[in-house]
Amino acid sequence: MSEPTVRTAERLEALTAETSEGPQELQRREATPASELGREVGSVVRIGDAPFNPDDVDYERADDETMIINMGPSHPSTHGVLRIMLELDGEIVLRAKPVIGYLHTGMEKTGEMLSYVQGATNVTRMDYLSPVINELSYSMAVEALLGIEVPERAVWIRMMMSELNRISSHLVWMATNGMDLGSTSMMIYGFRERELILAFFEKTAGLRLNLNYVRPGGVAADLPDGWEDDVEVICDTIYERTFEYDELLTGQPIFRQRMVGVAPISAEEALALGVTGPLLRSTGVPWDLRRTMPYLAYDQVDFDVIVGTYGDNFDRYAIRLNEIRESVRIIRQCLERMPAGDYRSQDPKVTPPPRARIGESMEALIHHFKLFTEGFHVPAGEVYSAVESPRGEHGCYIVSDGGPKPYRMHVRAPSFVNLQAIPLLMRGASMADAITVISTVDPIMGEVDR
Amino acid sequence: MELPADAPAVITADALRADLGCFPTREQYHDLVAAFKADGFEVCADLCAVDYLEHAERAVPEGVTPTRFEVVVNLLSMSRRERVRIRVQAGDVEPEVDSLFDLYPGSEAMEREAFDLLGVIFRGHPDLTRILMPEDWEGHPLRKDYGTGRVPVQFKEAPGPR
Amino acid sequence: MALEDLQHNFLTGRLEDLVRWARRASVWPATFGLACCAIEMMASGAADFDLARFGMEVFRNSPRQADLMIVAGRVSQKMAPVLRQVYDQMMEPKWVLSMGVCASTGGLFNNYAIVQGVDQIVPVDVYAPGCPPSPETLMHAILTLHEQIRTGEIMKRRATGNPVHLDHAESPWTPEVPVAVRLGTPK
Numbered sequence: 001m002s003e004p005t006v007r008t009a010e011r012l013e014a015l016t017a018e019t020s021e022g023p024q025e026l027q028r029r030e031a032t033p034a035s036e037l038g039r040e041v042g043s044v045v046r047i048g049d050a051p052f053n054p055d056d057v058d059y060e061r062a063d064d065e066t067m068i069i070n071m072g073p074s075h076p077s078t079h080g081v082l083r084i085m086l087e088l089d090g091e092i093v094l095r096a097k098p099v100i101g102y103l104h105t106g107m108e109k110t111g112e113m114l115s116y117v118q119g120a121t122n123v124t125r126m127d128y129l130s131p132v133i134n135e136l137s138y139s140m141a142v143e144a145l146l147g148i149e150v151p152e153r154a155v156w157i158r159m160m161m162s163e164l165n166r167i168s169s170h171l172v173w174m175a176t177n178g179m180d181l182g183s184t185s186m187m188i189y190g191f192r193e194r195e196l197i198l199a200f201f202e203k204t205a206g207l208r209l210n211l212n213y214v215r216p217g218g219v220a221a222d223l224p225d226g227w228e229d230d231v232e233v234i235c236d237t238i239y240e241r242t243f244e245y246d247e248l249l250t251g252q253p254i255f256r257q258r259m260v261g262v263a264p265i266s267a268e269e270a271l272a273l274g275v276t277g278p279l280l281r282s283t284g285v286p287w288d289l290r291r292t293m294p295y296l297a298y299d300q301v302d303f304d305v306i307v308g309t310y311g312d313n314f315d316r317y318a319i320r321l322n323e324i325r326e327s328v329r330i331i332r333q334c335l336e337r338m339p340a341g342d343y344r345s346q347d348p349k350v351t352p353p354p355r356a357r358i359g360e361s362m363e364a365l366i367h368h369f370k371l372f373t374e375g376f377h378v379p380a381g382e383v384y385s386a387v388e389s390p391r392g393e394h395g396c397y398i399v400s401d402g403g404p405k406p407y408r409m410h411v412r413a414p415s416f417v418n419l420q421a422i423p424l425l426m427r428g429a430s431m432a433d434a435i436t437v438i439s440t441v442d443p444i445m446g447e448v449d450r
Numbered sequence: 451m452e453l454p455a456d457a458p459a460v461i462t463a464d465a466l467r468a469d470l471g472c473f474p475t476r477e478q479y480h481d482l483v484a485a486f487k488a489d490g491f492e493v494c495a496d497l498c499a500v501d502y503l504e505h506a507e508r509a510v511p512e513g514v515t516p517t518r519f520e521v522v523v524n525l526l527s528m529s530r531r532e533r534v535r536i537r538v539q540a541g542d543v544e545p546e547v548d549s550l551f552d553l554y555p556g557s558e559a560m561e562r563e564a565f566d567l568l569g570v571i572f573r574g575h576p577d578l579t580r581i582l583m584p585e586d587w588e589g590h591p592l593r594k595d596y597g598t599g600r601v602p603v604q605f606k607e608a609p610g611p612r
Numbered sequence: 613m614a615l616e617d618l619q620h621n622f623l624t625g626r627l628e629d630l631v632r633w634a635r636r637a638s639v640w641p642a643t644f645g646l647a648c649c650a651i652e653m654m655a656s657g658a659a660d661f662d663l664a665r666f667g668m669e670v671f672r673n674s675p676r677q678a679d680l681m682i683v684a685g686r687v688s689q690k691m692a693p694v695l696r697q698v699y700d701q702m703m704e705p706k707w708v709l710s711m712g713v714c715a716s717t718g719g720l721f722n723n724y725a726i727v728q729g730v731d732q733i734v735p736v737d738v739y740a741p742g743c744p745p746s747p748e749t750l751m752h753a754i755l756t757l758h759e760q761i762r763t764g765e766i767m768k769r770r771a772t773g774n775p776v777h778l779d780h781a782e783s784p785w786t787p788e789v790p791v792a793v794r795l796g797t798p799k
């Protein structure tokens with residue numbers, strides 16, 4: 001019999017050699033500068049104060065043996081390709097550091113290669129759970145640079161679609177969160193309800209995800225015939241079902257034990273970290289761009305901004321669940337008040353001539369051709385436009401040099417910023433709670449890494 | 451909109467959509483942001499860098515010397531519901547500005563991203579390493595002199611059953 | 613022993629067929645969700661589409677227990693070595709399904725960050741087109757794979773041999789960026 005292999009230190013190094021990311025990873029304490037150490041143990045508000053002892057954690061340490069473990073990037077509960085490195089003392093998390101970039105797609109660079117007409121195709125793939133919202137912030141930035149007005153109907157269609165999208169995104173969140181906590185039925189339910197919305201998306205835009213529906217100047221197509229009935233059914237079904245989820249999760253003792261009071265964050269810390277969305281609202285700050293800096297027609301509809309009190313996991317869950325109900329309310333109002341008219345701007349600069357005219361007129365044909373090959377020129381300038389995505393403030397910063405392509409396109413992705421709250425939320429929590437933290441922060445890696 | 455009282459004297463201009471745009475020098479930058487923070491801008495909403503290599507003759511207010519790299523910061527005041535944009539000229543060759551980490555801990559990841567993709571150095575940042583690209587990557591991909599890395603589309607024979 | 617002496621009710625066949633049949637009916641995929649396509653992959657596993665009909669509902673989290681890697685989404689240069697490692701950890705026999713244009717060719721993202729086709733890293737058996745492929749497309753791809761398993765060889769080791777592009781070192785095609793920077797398993 002041959003000698004059993006002993007895993008020596010060199011062997012371990014060799015095992016991780018090809019996937020190691022060097023200094024991007026969590027280092028041993030001796031090798032970490034004090035300010036970075038402070039960040040990794042989740043000290044946010046105290047940063048800058050000189051006497052800070054990173055060993056000062058809120059519970060009794062058993063001994064001095066700690067262990068650094070790696071989680072991800074291919075891990076079932078990291079929602080994609082998030083990789084988190086943790087320093088553990090037994091079951092308790094002492095430090096955490098997210099290592100990201102495993103889905104870096106170079107979308108900001110690709111955005112510089114695509115014309116404004118094509119740009120929406122690119123941005124829609126960032127946050128793949130809320131494509132409409134990505135397109136919206138991009139389109140609004142382009143429209144601001146162009147200085148064009150979007151017709152009334154387009155505004156309301158956009159609003160309705162964003163709310164439908166918010167519901168579907170929160171449903172996926174409910175599903176995966178349930179899955180992480182061991183509630184497999186929630187997984188099935190969440191995806192079942194979401195199919196309703198996706199079917200409507202498919203009918204309207206032709207695709208289930210990555211719609212490319214909202215474009216600079218309006219939307220790609222009018223709503224399909226009979227859309228009222230579909231939306232009606234969606235609203236009724238989902239509104240009813242939210243009460244089923246309530247029954248399944250909200251009062252359930254196991255669920256509550258894992259959520260209530262776990263991983264709290266204070267308003268002060270949330271603001272310092274710049275987190276937005278349900279994570280910020282759970283701390284009691286009523287900041288929702290739909291209400292506080294209204295875009296589209298959100299100032300004309302009636303809805304409540306849901307806020308929490310304790311900033312814990314359960315508040316974040318409750319906010320998302322209730323936001324589904326609020327979105328249903330907004331959609332019902334859109335249904336009632338949907339104005340008639342054009343679904344995209346009639347400005348010939350951004351809108352191609354109708355199909356029928358192309359057959360008749362040479363100019364129309366040339367115009368159509370130019371619009372789709374070269375694209376339209378956008379006046380030089382720079383603009384930042386922000387909308388409320390299901391995860392927070394989704395911003396788009398575009399610099400134009402007067403040409404048909406953006407000179408620089410930068411996206412402020414809410415998950416990217418929210419991810420910084422992870423060390424803070426995980427600190428002192430047990431390993432099992434760390435999973436719920438990842439889940440309730442709800443990072444979408446496509447958006448984090450872009 | 452006005453500058454806060456204790457801000458250094460910087461050149462301002464109204465940006466599109468009525469956000470206030472400020473153009474501090476590199477020395478004024480950190481003080482200006484600190485003044486804004488004291489004035490009620492609680493959140494650093496966004497931070498990114500732009501490489502103006504191919505668009506050098508962009509419009510900037512008088513008195514500002516445009517450089518190749520620019521760092522753009524968007525601050526947000528929740529109490530006043532206002533935004534302000536700060537554009538600091540970061541330099542031509544080795545762009546370098548102060549880090550905002552001590553004011554807004556949440557700018558950490560965004561600064562790391564600007565360092566990774568555009569090579570802007572932030573003085574005083576706790577952990578200035580690459581964040582999106584692999585550790586052994588060379589160059590800063592969002593710079594204008596860095597190719598997109600387009601691979602020509604190729605049609606090859608079907609590999610057949612394996 | 614003559615045939616007449618045997619009890620009734622029996623089938624004859626080759627052992628090979630039996631093995632193939634068994635393999636085909638219980639392919640366990642590894643969860644390897646990367647991007648948008650992963651959401652569609654999850655949707656196919658959920659109530660409306662129900663992959664359980666094909667014996668595939670058991671998504672294994674450990675590559676050691678999985679037979680099929682569904683590469684769902686774009687593979688970045690940073691992810692490439694990880695993907696290869698997960699593939700190497702899977703037990704033979706193993707199959708790879710490249711889901712979506714991003715995994716198959718790089719798709720929309722023809723740039724520095726994305727590996728232009730996962731077949732540069734691991735051998736791929738079935739490509740599912742679409743962006744994202746709808747669950748129906750994924751199912752079609754899965755059925756195609758089942759057909760391949762049913763008619764394929766059972767003794768062949770699938771991981772030997774390099775991925776297509778790395779077979780011949782002087783391939784006429786040189787990408788502008790290094791593809792899949794750190795390849796191979798540790799020595």
Ligand code: SF4
Binds near residue numbers: 649742744
């Ligand atoms: S193929 Fe399309 S849907 Fe799939 S990962 Fe790529 S961009 Fe996303």
